[in-house]
Amino acid sequence: MKLLESIAPGDPDHELALALDPRKLPSHIAIIMDGNGRWAKRRGMPRVAGHRAGVKVVRNIVEICANAGVQALTLYAFSAENWKRPRFEVEMLWRLLRFYLRHEMEDLQRNNIRLQSSGRVEELPAVVYEELRAAERATARNRGMVLNLAINYSSRFEIVDAVNALIDKARLEGRLDSLVVDEAMVSAQLYTAGLPEPDLLIRTSGEMRISNFLLWQIAYAELYVTETLWPDFNRTELLRALLDYQRRERRFGGIGAAEPASESPSRAEADLEEIAVSLT
Ligand code: FPP
Numbered sequence: 416m417k418l419l420e421s422i423a424p425g426d427p428d429h430e431l432a433l434a435l436d437p438r439k440l441p442s443h444i445a446i447i448m449d450g451n452g453r454w455a456k457r458r459g460m461p462r463v464a465g466h467r468a469g470v471k472v473v474r475n476i477v478e479i480c481a482n483a484g485v486q487a488l489t490l491y492a493f494s495a496e497n498w499k500r501p502r503f504e505v506e507m508l509w510r511l512l513r514f515y516l517r518h519e520m521e522d523l524q525r526n527n528i529r530l531q532s533s534g535r536v537e538e539l540p541a542v543v544y545e546e547l548r549a550a551e552r553a554t555a556r557n558r559g560m561v562l563n564l565a566i567n568y569s570s571r572f573e574i575v576d577a578v579n580a581l582i583d584k585a586r587l588e589g590r591l592d593s594l595v596v597d598e599a600m601v602s603a604q605l606y607t608a609g610l611p612e613p614d615l616l617i618r619t620s621g622e623m624r625i626s627n628f629l630l631w632q633i634a635y636a637e638l639y640v641t642e643t644l645w646p647d648f649n650r651t652e653l654l655r656a657l658l659d660y661q662r663r664e665r666r667f668g669g670i671g672a673a674e675p676a677s678e679s680p681s682r683a684e685a686d687l688e689e690i691a692v693s694l695t
Contacts, residue, residue: 418482422650431654435483439661441614443487444480445629445636448473450620450644463507468646470511474519477562479650481526483657487561487610491628495535495569509543512566516550523550527559533606534568561610568606570630577604607632615660617653619645637663 416437422429451465458464473490480488493508516530523530530550537544547566578596581604585594602608613629613636621642625633639656641648664671 416482416484418479418484421482428650428654431651431658435654435657436661437484440484440657441637441660442485442611443489443613443615444485445489445491445613445616445633446476447491447616447618447626447628448645448648449618449622451646453620454644454646462504465644465646466504466508466511470515472646472648473515474522475649476653477519477528477560478522478526479653481528481560485560487563487613489533489563489565489607489610489613489629491565491568491626493534493566493568494627495567495572496627498567509540512564513543513546516546520550520553523554523562524557527557528554529557529559529561530554530564531561532564532566533573534566535572536566538567563607563610565628568628570627573605574601574631577601580604601631605631612636614665615639615656617641617656619643619648635665635667637665 416432416435419429419432422432448469451469452462453465454468455462455465477488492512497508498505522528532547532551536547539547547564578601581596581600582591582594585591607629612632612634616625616629616633616636616638618624618638618640621640623640629636637660639659641652641656643652664673
């Protein structure tokens with residue numbers, strides 16, 4: 416694993432990386448990067464200083480995930496509800512995004528990372544939208560990790576947009592009367608179509624909320640919440656989250672692999688009799 420090679424032996428992270436099972440890495444990690452404001456406030460700084468520090472962490476985590484061999488990383492950069500923030504803060508977030516896109520292009524290309532976005536990005540200020548689309552076009556041929564930035568994103572909007580797209584398509588094709596929607600059809604209309612569903616959802620700053628993020632896609636994701644604020648999130652924290660994820664038993668609604676195989680039908684019949692009797 417490239418990640419292991421990038422950590423000097425003797426660095427405490429080396430031990431953590433060694434403990435990782437490269438065959439059991441999440442294909443897709445999604446992160447709610449929370450706590451920038453609190454990080455800044457604790458230091459007597461303006462909230463935007465927290466966002467600025469948060470960008471440095473984005474750069475670091477993107478590279479680590481790419482080196483670890485993760486297929487997709489989705490970062491919640493701006494929710495559709497974030498427009499309610501003071502205008503100055505919103506404008507700073509756009510400036511930081513543009514700064515990131517300009518300064519990271521070389522690294523994204525070097526690491527073969529494909530940038531894409533999720534959200535109603537056409538509602539962004541025109542210059543931001545243009546630079547985002549240009550970055551997507553410039554990295555479109557890269558075949559390494561997908562960096563999916565959720566910007567002006569609302570999961571409910573996404574699902575509503577997907578359903579409406581299916582209705583519009585069926586109407587155009589004259590088959591609206593017989594339209595029956597299934598899960599695969601909805602998934603194929605989401606911004607994340609083509610990406611594996613997130614296996615691991617990380618939220619920083621200790622909040623136990625999903626905040627309208629990837630509601631459809633995280634149906635079976637493992638959740639990991641850390642008290643650490645986003646600007647303090649680092650490689651050690653990410654490795655801990657990955658190790659915690661690898662210790663989980665993912666059941667997808669079934670039973671664990673360690674459980675005994677199904678009982679014999681006659682035994683099950685007898686058990687049912689006993690339950691029925693105890694209920695009467
Ligand atoms: C949540 O913290 C963070 C955000 C709404 C913005 C996240 C943006 C960045 C990390 C920088 C830009 C991103 C990219 C991809 C370049 P908060 O402000 O809600 O923190 P608080 O809950 O402590 O107030």
